[in-house]
Amino acid sequence: MIALLARDLTLAIRAGGGFGLGLAFFLILAVLVPLGVGPEGEILARIAPGILWVGALLACLLSLDRIFALDFEDGSLDLLATAPIPLEGVVSIKALAHWLTTGLPLTLAAPVLGVLFSLPATGYLWLVVSLTLGTPALSVIGTFGAALTVGLKRGGLLLSLLVLPMYIPTLVFGAEVVARGAAGLSVTTPLVLLAGITFGAAALLPFASAMVIRINLR
Template sequence: MGALLSRDLRLAMRAGGGFGLGLAFFLLLAVLVPLGVGPEGGTLGRIAPGILWVGALLACLLSLDRIFALDFEDGSLDLLATSPMPLEAVVAVKALAHWMVTGVPLTLVAPVLGVLLNLPVEGYGWLVLSLALGTPALSVIGAFGAALVVGVKRGGLLLSLLVLPLYVPTLIFGAEVVKRGAAGLEVAVPLLLLAGITLAAGALLPFAAAAAIRINLR
């Protein structure tokens, strides 16, 4: 499992489709929104939680089609499916690699972009915490969606249509955590719901994704 994780991380960095592309998109969104909305600090501060979470979500979405597509094209996925390692573990490792390449950098850079959007100081800690809890769910759900479209030519658009509705609860509760934290309100309920989504996705979706891959490889 360690060797597979190391291999996927190296491939993601070499391909340039995860780390650099996601961060560039996140930065562009944070720069363009103030230009379109206007420099009024109060308005930016109110919409900052939602904008930052939408940006993180879309940045994760950009590299989802690479999770299994490259392995399918070179035949590695067939070898992984017949290896002693359970296919569910393969899915979990690939989701972890995607999160480490996209979710972790987005979480770390989000407070810096929060400055551009005039996010209240009280919301920075909650922004990092919500992204740290929510981005693993985005990667696992994305891995499930990528498994459904394995072998489909130009399946990126189909993947987006499949995954985006599943991302909505994570987006809602993640943005709500930041919004309430910035306003000094109680955040326990949305925070627990966000953590519950991540735990449920991590426990269930690797099995569903592995089943989808087996069907697509037949």
């Protein structure tokens, strides 16, 4: 399992579309929005939670089609499906590798980009907490979407259409955590709901993804 994780991390970095592309997209979005909206700090602070979360969500979406594509093209996915390692474990490792190369860097970069939006000081902690808790759900859900479209030519658009509706609850509760934290309000309810989505997705979707992959490989 550790060797598989190391292999996926190496492929994600060498093949591109992961660490660098996601961060670059996040940075470009964070720069363009203040330029388009204007320099008013009050307006930027009000839209900061939603914009930062939308940016993180779209940045995660960029590399989803590569989770299984390379393995499918070189035949590695067939070997992984018949390996002694449970396919559910393989899917979980794929999701973890995606989060380490995309979700984690975005989480670490978000507070720096929050400065561009005049995010209140009380919101930075909750921005990091919400992204740390919510981005794993984006990777797990995205892995399920990638499993549904594995083997399809030009499946990137279909993958986006399938995954984006499933991302909405995570986006809503994640942005709400940051908004309430920045305003000094209680974040318990959206934080618990965000955690429930992440843990529920991590517990159930690897099994669904593994089943879909087995069907697609027949």
